[in-house]
Amino acid sequence: MGRLEAYPTLLQTNHLGQANPVAKKTHVSTTVNNEPAEFLCEPRESLLEVLRDTLKLTGAKEGCNNGNCGACTVLLNDVPVNSCLVLGVEAEGASIETVEGMACEGHLHPLQQCFLEGAALQCGICTPGFLVTAKALLDKNPTPSEHDIRFNLANNLCRCTGYDKIVKAVQEAAKELAAK
Amino acid sequence: MKDFTYAAPATLQEATRLLTAANGSARILAGGTDIIVQLREGLRDAGQVIDVKKIPELMELSFSPQHGLRLGAAVPCYCIYENAEIAKAYPALVDSARIIGGWQIQSRASIGGNLCNSSPAADSIPSLIAHHAFAEVVGPAGKRKVAVESFCTAPGRNVLQQGELLVALVFPPTMPHSGSAYERFIPRNEMDIAVVGVGTRVQLNQACDKIEFARIGLAAVAPTPKFAQEASEWLAGKPLAEETYAQAGELAKKVATPISDMRGPAEYRTHLVGVLVKRTLEKAVERAKGK
Numbered sequence: 224m225g226r227l228e229a230y231p232t233l234l235q236t237n238h239l240g241q242a243n244p245v246a247k248k249t250h251v252s253t254t255v256n257n258e259p260a261e262f263l264c265e266p267r268e269s270l271l272e273v274l275r276d277t278l279k280l281t282g283a284k285e286g287c288n289n290g291n292c293g294a295c296t297v298l299l300n301d302v303p304v305n306s307c308l309v310l311g312v313e314a315e316g317a318s319i320e321t322v323e324g325m326a327c328e329g330h331l332h333p334l335q336q337c338f339l340e341g342a343a344l345q346c347g348i349c350t351p352g353f354l355v356t357a358k359a360l361l362d363k364n365p366t367p368s369e370h371d372i373r374f375n376l377a378n379n380l381c382r383c384t385g386y387d388k389i390v391k392a393v394q395e396a397a398k399e400l401a402a403k
Numbered sequence: 404m405k406d407f408t409y410a411a412p413a414t415l416q417e418a419t420r421l422l423t424a425a426n427g428s429a430r431i432l433a434g435g436t437d438i439i440v441q442l443r444e445g446l447r448d449a450g451q452v453i454d455v456k457k458i459p460e461l462m463e464l465s466f467s468p469q470h471g472l473r474l475g476a477a478v479p480c481y482c483i484y485e486n487a488e489i490a491k492a493y494p495a496l497v498d499s500a501r502i503i504g505g506w507q508i509q510s511r512a513s514i515g516g517n518l519c520n521s522s523p524a525a526d527s528i529p530s531l532i533a534h535h536a537f538a539e540v541v542g543p544a545g546k547r548k549v550a551v552e553s554f555c556t557a558p559g560r561n562v563l564q565q566g567e568l569l570v571a572l573v574f575p576p577t578m579p580h581s582g583s584a585y586e587r588f589i590p591r592n593e594m595d596i597a598v599v600g601v602g603t604r605v606q607l608n609q610a611c612d613k614i615e616f617a618r619i620g621l622a623a624v625a626p627t628p629k630f631a632q633e634a635s636e637w638l639a640g641k642p643l644a645e646e647t648y649a650q651a652g653e654l655a656k657k658v659a660t661p662i663s664d665m666r667g668p669a670e671y672r673t674h675l676v677g678v679l680v681k682r683t684l685e686k687a688v689e690r691a692k693g694k
Binding site (some may be wrong): 308313 | 444454
């Protein structure tokens with residue numbers, strides 16, 4: 224018995240028991256934080272894995288890896304998505320924004336500054352996701368109500384602080400951006 | 404996640420050819436909010452994943468008051484509620500699209516995908532039933548239409564045959580003095596799976612004092628979403644009164660055969676059918692009156 228046959232789980236087979244062709248890595252051209260980016264990935268790799276492991280952008284975090292927690296939120300063509308629920312190959316031709324793209328010329332984005340000043344984080348794992356979603360909200364609606372903020376941040380979970388400080392930080396940032 | 408190959412066909416023809424050639428081992432990727440989780444957790448297998456978002460027919464979103472709405476099967480939820488005309492014409496659909504997951508999910512998840520995932524608790528299907536939508540399916544043998552209430556056959560299963568895919572959901576034109584609503588019961592404010600979900604649509608007479616026509620769809624009370632036919636037909640000609648809505652709720656309970664699970668016992672779910680039918684009818688009538 225060959226080595227692979229002794230370990231059937233190592234054989235790539237589909238549900239009919241037929242051998243699957245092992246997928247080749249695909250070349251993907253995309254834009255990340257307004258810079259052209261290219262990478263090779265297997266079809267089964269998520270955009271989150273590509274960002275973190277291949278492009279070394281570790282801002283987006285893996286929390287639940289099933290779309291519940293929002294810690295991996297990035298903007299895909301200007302809308303917030305869970306990057307754990309996007310395949311890397313789907314990024315072909317797309318524009319991606321991550322938390323790394325928020326600070327500009329050495330200055331934190333007002334949201335980042337307000338999160339810091341308002342102590343809207345403790346462990347920080349959820350923070351990049353909150354920042355990216357909140358940025359998408361303020362880009363779309365510069366004067367959100369408290370309800371708008373809570374509704375639109377509902378797909379981002381924080382297990383440390385509770386949400387009041389986060390909501391207040393977004394409100395402060397909205398004020399700052401409006402004053403600019 | 405197990406290895407698979409990836410294809411993103413640009414035409415329906417190519418997609419059906421790939422699906423047929425895969426002999427049942429291909430899975431369709433629209434928004435990915437169900438299928439990627441299922442593949443990762445080993446709940447479904449795929450030799451090939453076919454991304455259908457490059458096919459124009461599946462990304463079509465077109466509406467006119469005369470012809471109704473064509474909603475491509477892969478159009479993400481947010482495109483529906485951000486379109487003011489559609490939001491006004493199909494309020495139950497919009498109610499559903501706004502509460503399927505949170506913003507990040509709605510950026511990707513499609514109503515067509517929600518139908519094809521065929522969960523008994525799917526939030527969009529009662530609204531599709533209420534709006535009298537039909538599913539346009541394409542396969543090797545050509546095109547066919549399926550009423551949405553007949554689409555799901557069991558939890559996670561539906562009428563799609565090998566080589567077939569859902570192309571679009573087609574909604575009839577809206578009529579004057581009509582309104583609709585979807586509500587689900589969950590023990591939290593947001594972000595949960597329905598204990599019970601109900602979508603209703605009503606069309607009122609000219610004087611807006613009687614129901615002319617109604618359709619009620621239910622979710623999470625049977626192995627598949629249900630059309631409450633008897634309750635819907637009974638409503639024709641009835642006055643706009645609390646007792647009317649309550650009686651329709653009682654009739655709708657007849658098609659509920661819920662299970663008891665972590666989300667609620669069967670008796671409670673049956674009770675909720677009555678409550679939600681009444682509430683959504685009230686809301687649909689208010690909307691029909693233009694309030």
